[in-house]
Structures are given as structure tokens and as C-alpha cells.
Amino acid sequence: MDDMHDHYGTLEELIPFNDVIQRWDMExxxxxxxYMQIFIHALADTFEEFEKDLSSEGNSYRVDYLKKAMKDLSRLYLQEAKWGAERYAPTFEEHLSVTVQSSGYPMLHCATLVGLEDINLTKEVYDWVITVPKLLHFTALHSRLMDDIADVEQDKIRQEEGQVISTVQCYVLEKGISEEEACLDLKKLMKECSKIINEELLKPSSIPIEARKPALTLKCMAEVIYRVHNSYNEPSSEMKDNISTLLVNQVPII
Incomplete structure (x- = not known):
């Protein structure tokens, strides 16, 4: 869905696509x-499978929260596509108001909780996660900044292709500073995000820690993917090695 909005879809196609997602009207x-129909077929089949698996446990209502998260993501992707098509340069704050959530991390956190089987999560937890609370916001903000800092050069190419400018370029334009200075400032902001994430994980809360911990896992994932460069879009030998170590290679037993 991200690639459709960034590379393949025109606004004339993306607007009705978003309308289908918002109404969840697969007909x-x-x-x-x-190509959009293929995606929506796959999306609908996946969600139907989720509902079927969870219905036996009386938890199929969880899928409604994930649908809302997907609708929010589609809406934000469309906003980015409109900015890119219009060659509009949003302010830094305006940019973050969209691109923090369009990072996908709030949706991924929700998806994690939908499938969590180890503990009995109450409806309060899903009401919490769908509002993108402070913990999720700063996890997503940290990951958005880390992604954009790691992808500065590639983002320039994307901007020439009509995509919205990155948070780094927004900050450069707004502050009238160099990219290097912007990246240093944004790295300081990332450190503040880390502090807030730690505080949110450690302080007493009615939300169980098992429901909050996926935020930390997602932050760690971003650290692995973006710590040197964007190894998600440009897989390095390091990322291939990581995947092989996790899923392919046998662990020696000594």
C-alpha cells in the first residue's frame, strides 16, 4: 500500500482506492x-482469516481495531501523495502530524496486540492502542526520524519523482540550516524520544506491560534496520545475514 502511494498510483487512482478502504467496501x-484489486483481495482475505481464527476465542472484535488502524494509514498515505503531487512543502510540525503515523508503527503495534495469545487483554487495551498514545507516538517519531536521517540521499531522488519531502528537508527549509546540522538536531530529538519511551514503559499503568512492550520491540527493529543506512529499501549483506541467522542457519548446540 505504501509503494502504491509512493511509486505506482496516480491521485486519480488513489482517491477512490482510499474511499474503498475507508468504507471497507470490497465490492x-x-x-x-x-493491481489495486489484487491488493484489496489479499487484504480482505487476510482480515477474514484473522476474524475466523479469533472468533473461536470470542476475540474477533479485535480485528475492527486493526481495520481502523489500516484506514488511518491509508488516509495518511493519501495525504502524503497529495503533498507530493502538489509539490507542497509542509512545515516540520505539519509533516510530523502525518508522517509519524504513516511510518506504520502504530498500525504494527495494533496488529501485534490483535494476535497476542499469551495473556488476556481487555477491550481497554485496544481502546488505548487505537488512539496512538504517548508511548506509540514517540516510538513512531523516533523511527520516522531514524528512517529519514538514514535515507537523506535517496529521499532527494524521491522528491524529484514527486514524493513529499522528508522530515530532514522540512527541517532544513524551516530553520535555514545545512543537512548535517539538521541531522544533528534531529538525532537530539531522537534521544528525547528514547527517554520518553523508557518513562512510558517503566511508569505504573493500567495497560499491562505485555501490551506496551511491542513498542520497544519495534524501536529495536528500527535501530537494526536504519542504524547505518536504510537496509529496508536497500538490503545490505548485514541485513541478509541477520535474516539468515534468525530463520535459516542452524544454531550450534555446544
Whole structure:
């Protein structure tokens, strides 16, 4: 869905696509291009499978929260696409008001809780996660900044192709400073995000720690992917090694 908005879809296609997602009307997808229909078929099948698996436990209501998270993500992707098409340069704060959530991390946290089986989570937890509370916001902000700092050069190419400018470029334009200075300032902001994340994880809360810990896991994932460069978009030998170590190579037993 991200790639459709960044690379393949035109606004004339993306606006009705977003409308289908917002209404969750899979019949209406017939008006869309074939490649979008393939995506929506896969999305609908996946969510139906979730509902089927969870219904036996009386937890199928959780899927409604994930649908809302996907609707929010689609809406924000469309806003980015509109900014890119219009060559609009948002302010730094305006940019973050969209791109923090469009990082996908709030949706991923929600998806993690939908499938969590180890503990009995109450409806309060899902009401909490769907509002993108402080913990999720700063996890997503940290990851957004880390991604954009690691991807400065590639983002310039994307901007020439009509994508919205990155947080780094927004900050450069707003402050009238160099990219190097901007990255240093944003790294300081990332450190503040880390402090807030730690505080939110450690302080007493009615939300169980098992429901909050995925934020830390997602932050660690971002550290691995973006700590040197964007190894998500440009897989390095390091990232391939990480995946092989996790999923392919046998662990020696001594």
C-alpha cells in the first residue's frame, strides 16, 4: 500500500482506492485498476482469516481495531501523495502530524496486540492502542526520524519523482540550516524520544506491560534496520545475514 502511494498510483487512482478502504467496501473495488484489486483481495482475505481464527476465542472484535488502524494509514498515505503531487512543502510540525503515523508503527503495534495469545487483554487495551498514545507516538517519531536521517540521499531522488519531502528537508527549509546540522538536531530529538519511551514503559499503568512492550520491540527493529543506512529499501549483506541467522542457519548446540 505504501509503494502504491509512493511509486505506482496516480491521485486519480488513489482517491477512490482510499474511499474503498475507508468504507471497507470490497465490492466497490471493481472500479479500481487491476493491481489495486489484487491488493484489496489479499487484504480482505487476510482480515477474514484473522476474524475466523479469533472468533473461536470470542476475540474477533479485535480485528475492527486493526481495520481502523489500516484506514488511518491509508488516509495518511493519501495525504502524503497529495503533498507530493502538489509539490507542497509542509512545515516540520505539519509533516510530523502525518508522517509519524504513516511510518506504520502504530498500525504494527495494533496488529501485534490483535494476535497476542499469551495473556488476556481487555477491550481497554485496544481502546488505548487505537488512539496512538504517548508511548506509540514517540516510538513512531523516533523511527520516522531514524528512517529519514538514514535515507537523506535517496529521499532527494524521491522528491524529484514527486514524493513529499522528508522530515530532514522540512527541517532544513524551516530553520535555514545545512543537512548535517539538521541531522544533528534531529538525532537530539531522537534521544528525547528514547527517554520518553523508557518513562512510558517503566511508569505504573493500567495497560499491562505485555501490551506496551511491542513498542520497544519495534524501536529495536528500527535501530537494526536504519542504524547505518536504510537496509529496508536497500538490503545490505548485514541485513541478509541477520535474516539468515534468525530463520535459516542452524544454531550450534555446544
Amino acid at each position: 466497490a473495488m471493481k472500479q479500481l485498476p487491476d
